[in-house]
Amino acid sequence: MDKLLLLGDEALAQGALDAGISGAYGYPGTPSTEIFEYVQHSKEAAQRNVHRTWSANEKTAMEEALGMSYTGKRALVTMKHVGLNVAADPFVNSAITGANGGLIVAVADDPSMHSSQNEQDSRHYGRFALVPVFEPSNQQEAYNMTFDAFALSEKYETPVIMRLVTRLSHSRAGIVRTNQLKENKINLPANPNQFMLLPAFARINYKNLIEKQKFLEKESENSKYNVYHDGKDKSLGIITCGLGYNYVKENHVEAECEYPILKICQYPLPRKLITKIVDECDEILIVEDGMPVVEEWLRGYLDNCLKIKGRMDGTLPRYGELDPARLRTALDLEPYPIKEVPTIVKGRPPELCKGCPHRDTYYALNEAMKEYEPGHVFSDIGCYTLGFLPPFNAINSCVDMGASISMAVGAADSGLFPSIAVIGDSTFGHSGMTPLLDAVNSKSNIVAFILDNSIVAMTGMQDSAVTGRVEDICLGIGVDKEHLRVINPMKSHHEENVKIIKDEINYNGVSVIIPRRPCIHIVAKLRKQK
């Protein structure tokens, strides 16, 4: 069979399609977006009518996927690591209900925070919720594992996390398709109480979940993805997680690695294999991309097993993405000679595109805010976050999706005037509506800008869930019609826009201003549609 050249994200998606999913659910977020987009653009998915519309946020996506699992069909839900925080409630509880049809939660972590607010490690969530985790080390494994993850999910009636990291998500390699399974038919849970988490039933389910763990551990011990490679030199044993294996191997292309290596790609941890390598070797080096999750578990709180080396004792960097060269000293290898970056090279941060509607919004906002001290503008996540950089210096916060409006409410409660929120349309649909409801209910003195560029631009042009409905939503929430203002962010409207902003700042209550102009990258497409 021909090789397909696929990103790690796409390999997982192809695996899910071939394993017979009936639906993909998700909310965009780098580096996970391409998993969903692959399903969305797949001809097969269209022929089979696999569900493939973006959800409003990760929580709704997770619940929708759980609903499909309830009916006995296989479902995939995709998100970036911080998305799992948003979906944490249904996720943790889905471990208690368990799955019926196979349920994979594909989460892409972003060590080094290439495009994220933090580098949290989703393996923590797996252990926290008692959910097994698969962590592919390459594209073919991402494809193959999807079959095994669905099978495990159905065998033990549990959701399964597939954890990717940026380097695998966004790296291409040739993969071979191996199998094509039929979709499941509707088959409701045999136990009618399975999804009823009333305390009486939840206690029973939780007990079952705990009992399941020893079987899941056994699965890990026998998994083809957890492999013990013996080595002659037992002065060091290496435990690798996911991509860590590649980085160790990369340093041994000329000569085989002399040390035993335990390659771990399936969790819960395979206890017997770990005990074996720890007993056999004098010292243990743990190589994992992301947080020192396994290292922390093995060290324990007292950390009295002195033979462990890794990110926590400084052998490897405490944070940030690993790369093969960084491992060399830990492996007792000569570092490669490395040329310095010449000092004349300057940073080149990303910027708002020329002609971007957000630019004109910020010019107008800055002018209206001239008379106040800096520090009044709470913003959010999206292209418009770049308004922090010069020449705009227009915003003062970016925390998590939706936090702009809620933080502005809290600051206004505290007496800050003016208190301004700046949020994108997709972010508003994701998590901005509920804080706006709070604002209306407590008659907060805030001005919320909802920047409507008709698209989710930051993550590469996905459909925004609220396009065409922003005003109706705000009115429905209870925003006063008089103080719901739509403006055209264009140079030619600058004066008028500044005046509207000033008027709304001076209104004591909730104002919403909607600067509306499409992202310049979709203008042509919108014209064609008309």
Next chain:
Amino acid sequence: MKKDIILAGVGGQGILSIATIIGFAVVKTDLYLKQAEMHGMSQRGGAVESHLRISDKEIHSDLVPHGRSDMIISLEPMESLRYFPYLKHEGWLITNITPFVNIPNYPEMEHLLKEIKGHKNSIAIDGDAIAKEIGSPRSMNMVMLGASAPFLEIPFEMLEDGIRAVFGRKGEDIVKKNLDALNRGRDFAEKHIKK
């Protein structure tokens, strides 16, 4: 055979098409390939890089290790220098010399050229000028791919096939211009090596 390549440029200049074309060529052979790219935040006028690894043996890491790159192909002169820590001492630095100035503190061109020429094996080529000459300013990236072709150890025809496959949808004229750009880049590099 083993080639570890860093592709460098500014978001929007077209490094991903270079990666796609090489990828297209390689996947038809028995060679292994890994290509890591950056998506998201870095697309908007910021520095972008892609790691491309080709080998006749299995490739482990998706990233080129620091100090091990055989070649930097850069669409922008300052960006070519940013990835020095990847480049082997004797690796090739192949760069376009038309600057993309979107920061206030962009360095002097002569200082950049001095650094570029200071590297043992370098090819500095005005990719933008050549692309304009053939009436296709947007094909600068294909000029640069052409300039690196003599070092790639991939049959030139396969790169041409890659261009046909990637640009085919956009019509015969665009394909022709990009093939032209590819050839012009290669000719420049070959002349330069002989000198």
